[in-house]
Amino acid sequence: MPLPIEQLDITAFRSLRNLKLGKLGRVNLLVGVNDSGKTSVLEAIALMSRPLDSSWWLRVSHQREPSSVPLRRLSRTDRIRWLFPPSNSPELDRADMVIRAEGRISTTAMTARFKRVARMRPLLGTASERETSGARLHIEARIADEVRARTFTLWQGGPVVYPSRTARELHCEVVLAYHHWMPTLPIRGYSQARLEGTSQDLTTLLALLDPEIQGLEILQPEEEPVLYVTHAAHGPVPLSVYGDGIRRTLLLAEAVAKAKGGLLLIDEIETGIHFSALGGVYSWLVRACRELDVQLFVTTHSLEAIDALLAADTTPDEDVVAFKLGQQGGQSVVKRYGEDQLKWMRFERGLEVR
Amino acid sequence: MRYVYFVVEGPHDVEFVARFLTLHGLERVKHKPDLALFWVPVLPTSWPSPLGSTDLLKRVQVPAFFQNQDVSVAIDSATSDSQLLRSAIGMRNTVNQPGGDELQALGVVLDSDQTTSAQERFTRIAKGLADANLPLAAAPGQVVQGPPRIGIFVLPDNVSPGTLEDVLIDCAEKQYPQLLVSAREHVESVKAEIPPYTQDDLKDFQKPAGRRKAIVGSIGSVLRPGKAIQVSLQDNRWVEGEALELPRVKRFREFIDSLLAPPPA
Numbered sequence: 001m002p003l004p005i006e007q008l009d010i011t012a013f014r015s016l017r018n019l020k021l022g023k024l025g026r027v028n029l030l031v032g033v034n035d036s037g038k039t040s041v042l043e044a045i046a047l048m049s050r051p052l053d054s055s056w057w058l059r060v061s062h063q064r065e066p067s068s069v070p071l072r073r074l075s076r077t078d079r080i081r082w083l084f085p086p087s088n089s090p091e092l093d094r095a096d097m098v099i100r101a102e103g104r105i106s107t108t109a110m111t112a113r114f115k116r117v118a119r120m121r122p123l124l125g126t127a128s129e130r131e132t133s134g135a136r137l138h139i140e141a142r143i144a145d146e147v148r149a150r151t152f153t154l155w156q157g158g159p160v161v162y163p164s165r166t167a168r169e170l171h172c173e174v175v176l177a178y179h180h181w182m183p184t185l186p187i188r189g190y191s192q193a194r195l196e197g198t199s200q201d202l203t204t205l206l207a208l209l210d211p212e213i214q215g216l217e218i219l220q221p222e223e224e225p226v227l228y229v230t231h232a233a234h235g236p237v238p239l240s241v242y243g244d245g246i247r248r249t250l251l252l253a254e255a256v257a258k259a260k261g262g263l264l265l266i267d268e269i270e271t272g273i274h275f276s277a278l279g280g281v282y283s284w285l286v287r288a289c290r291e292l293d294v295q296l297f298v299t300t301h302s303l304e305a306i307d308a309l310l311a312a313d314t315t316p317d318e319d320v321v322a323f324k325l326g327q328q329g330g331q332s333v334v335k336r337y338g339e340d341q342l343k344w345m346r347f348e349r350g351l352e353v354r
Numbered sequence: 355m356r357y358v359y360f361v362v363e364g365p366h367d368v369e370f371v372a373r374f375l376t377l378h379g380l381e382r383v384k385h386k387p388d389l390a391l392f393w394v395p396v397l398p399t400s401w402p403s404p405l406g407s408t409d410l411l412k413r414v415q416v417p418a419f420f421q422n423q424d425v426s427v428a429i430d431s432a433t434s435d436s437q438l439l440r441s442a443i444g445m446r447n448t449v450n451q452p453g454g455d456e457l458q459a460l461g462v463v464l465d466s467d468q469t470t471s472a473q474e475r476f477t478r479i480a481k482g483l484a485d486a487n488l489p490l491a492a493a494p495g496q497v498v499q500g501p502p503r504i505g506i507f508v509l510p511d512n513v514s515p516g517t518l519e520d521v522l523i524d525c526a527e528k529q530y531p532q533l534l535v536s537a538r539e540h541v542e543s544v545k546a547e548i549p550p551y552t553q554d555d556l557k558d559f560q561k562p563a564g565r566r567k568a569i570v571g572s573i574g575s576v577l578r579p580g581k582a583i584q585v586s587l588q589d590n591r592w593v594e595g596e597a598l599e600l601p602r603v604k605r606f607r608e609f610i611d612s613l614l615a616p617p618p619a
Contacts, residue, residue, distance in 0.1 A: 303399075311405055329453075331453075333451075333453050335452050337447070341448075343405070344444040345448060347402055347403060347405055348402055348440070348444075349396075349398055350398035350400040350401055350402035350414060351395060351397075351448060352395060352397075
């Protein structure tokens with residue numbers, strides 16, 4: 001059975017130009033220097049999974065700016081605008097993006113056009129109005145061999161409509177570097193695992209990081225439910241007391257289960273987990289991806305993460321491949337490394353692949 | 355700049371190839387800042403540890419580099435056909451960058467022995483390279499145009515069974531005839547059947563190429579006492595003067611020259 005995405009062509013998306021990722025694998029490592037476009041590839045894949053969903057566009061456009069970031073946040077319109085290729089006059093422009101994919105994914109082509117629009121909006125509690133901007137998007141997508149189009153405007157401060165998902169859409173889960181600090185995610189993940197009877201798998205996974213972890217449970221000592229870790233020596237300990245490793249691992253476990261049959265996109269996969277635990281966690285992750293038919297795309301700057309993911313695949317199939325991204329003369333360039341080549345470079349010769 | 359990669363069968367062969375590079379004015383690159391950027395991806399950045407290996411004797415492998423203003427060459431050492439192939443294919447995939455310079459030529463230098471003929475070894479390597487979408491080499495010692503240009507030389511002369519030492523003994527006849535005579539006498543005086551040798555003492559000596567390797571080693575020990583033969587190859591006159599006119603040496607020199615030559619206009 002083909003993978004969700006066997007080939008991805010990104011003609012124009014953010015700063016990516018004419019990027020072709022061919023012969024994709026079950027596990028795809030995206031490497032390259034800063035600003036080479038690794039995270040942009042994840043975003044392009046995410047949009048391809050639900051191209052006509054306005055709320056998904058908003059989520060993808062703002063996930064680089066978590067609310068706690070101490071910088072002034074871009075407007076909704078600008079965040080959408082910067083998903084498109086930059087131009088010399090970003091305030092006035094129109095812009096287009098084009099992405100194509102081959103594989104099991106239902107969306108095989110997407111073109112999107114951005115146009116900045118404006119309207120007057122009443123100021124609350126006053127009789128005056130102020131101009132507010134919006135991002136008008138016209139999207140055409142070939143979904144299951146049928147061309148579908150949608151035009152909508154995402155206004156600054158306007159309501160967001162969350163459409164129900166269609167059965168044809170692939171699941172696509174996105175895990176960013178800061179997501180393990182979002183308090184509700186692990187509770188949802190544990191609840192889902194408990195309902196599906198896979199909570200023991202989570203315990204086994206967490207025990208890779210701390211062998212004294214015996215399980216998880218949701219308790220409600222005050223107003224809000226809290227996820228507790230049952231520890232052999234300390235009894236129930238709130239998950240929030242634990243460091244990044246446990247939280248991150250739990251988040252990965254939740255994400256791979258939710259991505260069943262679809263796509264899991266992880267930015268900076270090495271985040272939060274000590275290198276000594278990477279081997280165990282990634283072995284579990286790669287096995288889970290295979291068992292749940294999940295295609296994994298990860299970005300990383302870490303050689304330890306690359307080594308651990310390579311070591312995690314012990315099958316003769318070429319499951320793990322890497323793409324080194326770069327820019328040259330205004331175009332994206334990419335070098336693909338197959339699994340044999342990666343293992344030779346890392347395990348036989350100690351060569352750099354990032 | 356043209357880039358050429360050799361993978362050869364052992365450190366002696368590395369220095370043997372290097373001697374022919376110096377004939378083109380190429381010099382050994384000893385420091386990283388002097389090395390062409392093209393080769394930086396093949397410099398190790400961590401201690402390689404094969405999966406499941408507990409080997410503490412594993413050493414970090416760095417090619418030997420030689421360059422002049424036109425050509426930059428890396429020479430790697432590997433053992434066994436599979437390792438020669440992995441190095442040749444892996445190195446080419448490592449250095450070629452999209453939109454960047456590409457490897458101009460790839461040379462493989464290996465021995466033949468009594469059990470595997472030159473043609474057999476050539477065929478194995480040629481097929482392995484072709485399976486990796488590299489040009490199919492035509493015959494031992496012949497260079498086919500690429501890209502990349504490919505050549506496979508089976509020592510000593512692409513036909514006879516033997517090793518590098520056969521060529522070096524030819525060279526010693528021209529360059530160090532007296533030493534060769536005395537080294538031969540010394541080696542011939544060893545009678546394996548006479549105790550007090552143990553079986554292990556003469557294990558390598560009694561291999562097909564053992565006596566010839568011992569003769570070359572004896573000469574090297576006089577020229578560079580206490581040093582390995584590759585040091586003598588590097589420092590002494592093995593491949594100079596009249597030795598360059600020997601048929602086997604000329605054939606090898608033509609092989610190297612073909613790989614280093616500029617691409618046809």
